[in-house]
Amino acid sequence: MNFAMTEEQALLTATLRRFTEKELRTWAPEADRQAQAPEQLFSKGGDLGLFVDAVPEDQGGLLDGRFEHLSRALRGLELGRGCAALASLLECNVEPALAIARWGSPALQSELFALMAEGALIATAHDSEGRLRIEASERVQVSGSLSAIPAGAKASHLLLLTDELVALVPASAARIEAVETSGWRAGAWASWSFDDHSLPAEHILARGPAAREAREQILSWANISLAARALGVATAAIEYATAYAQERHQFGQAIADFESIIRLRDKNETAIRAARLLVLEAASLADRDDPTAVDHASRARDLAGDIVTRATIDAVQIYGGYGFVNDYPVEKLMRDARAFEVLHGNAAFQRVLMRRQGDN
Amino acid sequence: MDLLHNNPMLQGVRQMMHAYAKSTIRPIAAQHDQEESMPWELMKSASMMGMSQTALLDTNKGALGQAGAGEVSDDKPKTMGRLQIVAAEELAWGCAGISLALAGSGLACTPVARMGTEEQKAHFREAMKGVDDKGHVKVAAMALSEPSTGSDISGLATSARKDGDHYVLNGHKQWITNGQSAAVYVVWAQTDATLGRAGVRGFLVTRDLVGLVPGRKEVKLGIRASETAQVHFEDCRVHESMMLGHKQPSAGLGDTKKMLDSTRPVVGIQAVGIARAAYEFLLERIRGWELHGTPMAGHQHIAFQLAEMEMEIEASRHLCHRAAWMADHRLENVKMASMAKAHAARTAEMVTSKAMAMLGEEALQAGHPVEKWYRDAKIFDIFEGTGQIQRRIIAKQATGLNAT
Ligand SMILES: Cc1cc2nc3c(=O)[nH]c(=O)nc-3n(C[C@H](O)[C@H](O)[C@H](O)COP(=O)(O)OP(=O)(O)OC[C@H]3O[C@@H](n4cnc5c(N)ncnc54)[C@H](O)[C@@H]3O)c2cc1C
Numbered sequence: 125m126n127f128a129m130t131e132e133q134a135l136l137t138a139t140l141r142r143f144t145e146k147e148l149r150t151w152a153p154e155a156d157r158q159a160q161a162p163e164q165l166f167s168k169g170g171d172l173g174l175f176v177d178a179v180p181e182d183q184g185g186l187l188d189g190r191f192e193h194l195s196r197a198l199r200g201l202e203l204g205r206g207c208a209a210l211a212s213l214l215e216c217n218v219e220p221a222l223a224i225a226r227w228g229s230p231a232l233q234s235e236l237f238a239l240m241a242e243g244a245l246i247a248t249a250h251d252s253e254g255r256l257r258i259e260a261s262e263r264v265q266v267s268g269s270l271s272a273i274p275a276g277a278k279a280s281h282l283l284l285l286t287d288e289l290v291a292l293v294p295a296s297a298a299r300i301e302a303v304e305t306s307g308w309r310a311g312a313w314a315s316w317s318f319d320d321h322s323l324p325a326e327h328i329l330a331r332g333p334a335a336r337e338a339r340e341q342i343l344s345w346a347n348i349s350l351a352a353r354a355l356g357v358a359t360a361a362i363e364y365a366t367a368y369a370q371e372r373h374q375f376g377q378a379i380a381d382f383e384s385i386i387r388l389r390d391k392n393e394t395a396i397r398a399a400r401l402l403v404l405e406a407a408s409l410a411d412r413d414d415p416t417a418v419d420h421a422s423r424a425r426d427l428a429g430d431i432v433t434r435a436t437i438d439a440v441q442i443y444g445g446y447g448f449v450n451d452y453p454v455e456k457l458m459r460d461a462r463a464f465e466v467l468h469g470n471a472a473f474q475r476v477l478m479r480r481q482g483d484n
Numbered sequence: 485m486d487l488l489h490n491n492p493m494l495q496g497v498r499q500m501m502h503a504y505a506k507s508t509i510r511p512i513a514a515q516h517d518q519e520e521s522m523p524w525e526l527m528k529s530a531s532m533m534g535m536s537q538t539a540l541l542d543t544n545k546g547a548l549g550q551a552g553a554g555e556v557s558d559d560k561p562k563t564m565g566r567l568q569i570v571a572a573e574e575l576a577w578g579c580a581g582i583s584l585a586l587a588g589s590g591l592a593c594t595p596v597a598r599m600g601t602e603e604q605k606a607h608f609r610e611a612m613k614g615v616d617d618k619g620h621v622k623v624a625a626m627a628l629s630e631p632s633t634g635s636d637i638s639g640l641a642t643s644a645r646k647d648g649d650h651y652v653l654n655g656h657k658q659w660i661t662n663g664q665s666a667a668v669y670v671v672w673a674q675t676d677a678t679l680g681r682a683g684v685r686g687f688l689v690t691r692d693l694v695g696l697v698p699g700r701k702e703v704k705l706g707i708r709a710s711e712t713a714q715v716h717f718e719d720c721r722v723h724e725s726m727m728l729g730h731k732q733p734s735a736g737l738g739d740t741k742k743m744l745d746s747t748r749p750v751v752g753i754q755a756v757g758i759a760r761a762a763y764e765f766l767l768e769r770i771r772g773w774e775l776h777g778t779p780m781a782g783h784q785h786i787a788f789q790l791a792e793m794e795m796e797i798e799a800s801r802h803l804c805h806r807a808a809w810m811a812d813h814r815l816e817n818v819k820m821a822s823m824a825k826a827h828a829a830r831t832a833e834m835v836t837s838k839a840m841a842m843l844g845e846e847a848l849q850a851g852h853p854v855e856k857w858y859r860d861a862k863i864f865d866i867f868e869g870t871g872q873i874q875r876r877i878i879a880k881q882a883t884g885l886n887a888t
Contacts, residue, residue, distance in 0.1 A: 251845065252775070272845045304850040306859070317730075371544055374636040375888075382888055384872050433837060440705070440862055444634050444870060445659045449712070450703035458862065460704065462855075466844040476785045477775075 148206025155310035178221035184241030204356015252469025269317035276314030361439035429465030505578030511580035516709035576757030581709030625666035663713030695720030706859035752828035757885035826874035834860035859871035
């Protein structure tokens with residue numbers, strides 16, 4: 125077993141680290157205040173190929189061969205260090221592109237890949253609480269409403285995951301309302317509501333048991349990326365807190381040297397490092413089509429969600445009063461932390477329910 | 485035994501404050517959080533109802549004006565500590581930011597009540613009368629913390645230089661509650677650096693004094709209905725009669741520390757109020773929630789987390805009541821007060837955090853009550869002595885050492 129990065133992975137990490145430190149971190153505070161991503165995000169993200177790197181090369185994208193979840197996880201660790209909201213926009217096209225390539229008809233592929241090549245974003249939503257009503261007689265009809273979908277306000281389509289259905293729904297089929305969130309504020313969140321919308325057959329990727337299987341796959345990709353980005357946020361929180369603690373003096377010494385503060389940082393660092401290994405392993409299993417990848421991915425997100433919550437709370441604590449105010453970076457991180465745990469449904473609870481049903 | 489010890493007065497206050505929090509505070513909480521604005525209208529009506537900002541000065545009354553009347557001679561146990569506790573839990577249950585807006589002036593009243601001369605008390609009361617030029621009720625601020633001095637208040641840089649019968653104040657204060665709007669400030673400054681901690685004294689500074697410069701207001705994670713701002717002193721001349729205690733001997737910082745000890749149970753119980761609010765919201769939601777046809781509450785994964793929350797809330801509330809009860813009985817309560825505050829802060833963090841996770845995507849939306857409570861809760865582990873500082877105090881009581 126070799127834990128070292130390949131040359132390509134090291135290069136990718138270094139490139140994204142520069143992007144994170146130079147651009148994302150510069151944009152993040154204002155994007156958070158305005159609840160809006162800067163225009164440069166889309167041009168820069170486009171230059172880096174992030175919106176189409178899961179779209180096949182012969183369809184206008186950059187994917188040559190297999191998509192690598194391991195590289196994506198490494199990238200998530202870096203982008204998450206920059207800004208959770210901006211990272212979510214940069215990453216949003218991956219699940220839809222992979223899903224369309226795998227389950228979409230050639231017609232759907234050429235339609236949507238062409239759109240994506242022109243800069244379209246596609247959001248993903250999982251109806252984990254069973255809010256939608258799906259009726260399938262002659263045609264499949266969707267009604268009901270999903271409350272908070274990141275990238276939903278900017279997306280041309282939605283990759284919709286439910287118990288019975290995996291489908292791509294165009295924005296024109298829904299009433300879309302922008303939603304203000306507490307964290308990931310620049311993430312272009314929206315609610316999508318459907319009034320008995322009939323889905324054309326070519327927009328349906330899977331139904332019935334096949335849909336459940338496809339959903340599981342898609343969620344496992346999302347879980348890996350969410351876990352990696354969560355750990356990126358946690359890493360940023362502890363980095364900021366560490367730097368601050370070295371500067372800040374109370375009682376005649378740097379607060380970084382009080383043992384309770386040392387331990388606070390140390391515990392978080394250990395947790396982040398351990399979870400990083402789990403995420404990377406889940407990604408590597410996914411790349412090898414190992415059936416346990418799904419379970420690993422779910423555990424990784426569960427763990428990373430806990431860790432990022434803890435790390436960001438602790439970072440605010442280390443900053444003291446400055447942690448509580450918006451001039452310093454960590455209160456934003458504390459707000460940003462919370463989406464990772466609950467997006468697409470709570471991973472811990474999902475596993476409890478699955479085990480109870482004897483699935484595992 | 486009921487925590488209110490079958491005390492009809494405490495029970496009455498709880499009912500009254502709960503009704504007030506529910507009907508008056510809750511409906512406007514989200515708006516003031518989103519707008520980051522002080523609830524001036526509410527503060528005006530509250531002051532007309534007798535929830536006076538300066539009632540603490542009146543030793544014969546409780547924090548709630550008439551409600552505390554009936555306090556008797558000094559040798560009998562008081563109920564004021566518990567009375568404050570009972571009221572503060574309900575108000576914070578309504579909204580911790582608004583509750584701080586309503587009670588924040590108390591932070592300044594406490595030192596005046598404890599250390600002030602009769603003349604100073606009268607001066608303070610006078611400054612707090614009526615409304616300011618914006619028509620707002622008057623508020624007061626307690627300015628101790630500085631940009632470089634939070635936990636370790638012995639390093640105060642604000643100076644008070646004697647000049648004739650005046651002191652000249654220079655320095656900067658950071659994170660001051662009501663710092664922008666206050667009609668009167670209690671300011672801590674170093675009168676004589678050679679005296680060290682003994683040289684630190686409090687000064688009453690009214691808003692009209694030249695050289696008092698209210699600074700920028702902070703944008704905050706939580707308790708946004710309470711104003712937090714910097715305050716600057718630029719050659720601000722304060723008459724010596726406005727030095728707290730005036731010519732009486734002072735323990736310097738020691739007095740200040742005692743003052744902070746005395747407010748900790750009240751701070752702790754506000755965290756309990758937030759935790760309870762989040763817990764009740766969650767419980768209500770879970771009771772009506774079905775998952776694939778089975779009640780959500782039938783899942784141990786959910787139910788045991790509820791149990792955990794309730795345990796911690798109850799334990800925290802007991803600690804706060806115990807600490808206040810000890811103060812009412814004039815028993816040394818430093819350790820209990822620190823335990824109460826530190827434990828309650830943790831509880832509020834845990835309960836609101838878990839509640840967000842259990843509610844899922846709905847609680848990510850800005851202005852969702854639980855999301856707000858999560859943001860509000862964090863301050864309780866920071867101000868009035870951080871969680872680390874409380875543990876330092878508790879441990880020192882046990883070991884006699886200041887651990888580093
Ligand atoms: C909303 C708000 C309202 C406030 N209102 C007021 C007010 O009205 N008046 C006022 O005077 N102040 C007020 N404060 C200031 C508040 O009391 C301080 O922020 C608090 O005391 C912490 O100080 P600090 O921020 O300087 O943190 P620091 O003291 O710098 O602490 C930073 C970190 O180091 C830790 N630390 C410090 N010393 C030790 C140690 N010995 N051992 C281990 N860890 C240690 C702390 O626990 C913390 O985690 C307010 C603050 C806020 C945010």
